Amino acid sequence: MAESVVLVAQERREHGTRAARRLRRSGSVPGVVYGHQEATVAIAVSGDELSRAIRHGARIIDLKQGEAVQRALIKELQWDPLGHDILHVDFTRISKDEKLELPVRIELRGTSPGVTGGGILGQSLHELTIECLPDSIPNSIRVSIGNLQIGDVIHVRDLTLPPGVTVKDDPDAVVVQVTAPLAEPEPAAAPAAAETAEPEVIGRVKEEEKAEE
Secondary structure, three states: OOOEEEEEEEEOOOOOHHHHHHHHHOOEEEEEEEEOOEEEEEEEEEHHHHHHHHHOOOOEEEEEEOOEEEEEEEEEEEEOOOOOOEEEEEEEEOOOOOOEEEEEEEEEEOOOHHHHOOOEEEEOOOEEEEEEOHHHOOOOEEEEOOOOOOOOEEEHHHOOOOOOOEEOOOOOOEEEEEEOOOOOOOOOOOOOOOOOOOOOOHHHHHHHHHHHO
């Protein structure tokens, strides 16, 4: 299940592009926290701590402001063009008894004997939209492909889900399948040699003409 970590949040007094750049130069990431019909609050958190939490798969964050702690979900991250640094983060407030709807990646496990035998593995879905309580959020949905032969298909309805987790995607949607390799096209047959007419021998024609005279 996804871990919950504590991040110290400071309320932001200054806004705008220049203020955000100053925050990033100091090692902080600007963000906002909203939801539960409460006011949206501009905050800043440690860039290193936030990056570490994300690397460890954290989705739920305990934001600590002074003595107050509120549980929040990382709703959206804005990255720099190279995908190295976090430029902005959105948090949405949650409660422990509130069901959440969010995307979770699909993780394929095992080796398909159909692929080993020459088949082609095709993964149509790479994430699922799930619904569950905050403490039940999985890091991923694991899909075993260890028994997939050529022609086998795994649909959303075939998945084994963690307790308390439901999928919102179409049950008939294909998650992964193994198809037969494409047959190599047969080489085109060489065109039949055109029949060549016997060349006319000029000397013989002249001899025939003389004989007729």
